[in-house]
Amino acid sequence: MVVEVTFAFLVGLTISGLTASWMELATGKPVSFSGLRASIRRPAQSVLASVAAGPLMLASDALEAHRSGRISAAFLAVCTLTAIAWAMVLGMAVVGLAAQATGSLS
Numbered sequence: 001m002v003v004e005v006t007f008a009f010l011v012g013l014t015i016s017g018l019t020a021s022w023m024e025l026a027t028g029k030p031v032s033f034s035g036l037r038a039s040i041r042r043p044a045q046s047v048l049a050s051v052a053a054g055p056l057m058l059a060s061d062a063l064e065a066h067r068s069g070r071i072s073a074a075f076l077a078v079c080t081l082t083a084i085a086w087a088m089v090l091g092m093a094v095v096g097l098a099a100q101a102t103g104s105l106s
Helices: 002-027 043-067 073-102
Strands: none
Touching: 002 043, 002 073, 043 073
16 A cells, blocks of 8 residues: 555656646646636636646745745645645546556456
């Protein structure tokens, strides 16, 4: 069970990192929730990209807020745990979709 959860977390972290990097390359700005803009032409892709990059967006915003003194260390810890859980759930969803697509779910 520990191996599966760790694998799901690492898959989610990888997907989140790749998506966030792609978004940064596309926009030229660091990813964050404050600058989030949905595309009118492709709303589903915008939402999907935001969900996929969300853990890193949350971590980035939380670190910035903590550095500027807007949130406490306790709230930073809550944001960190939320980002970890988000990455793990994202990884579980991606692994589940991949298993379904390859017919590995028996």
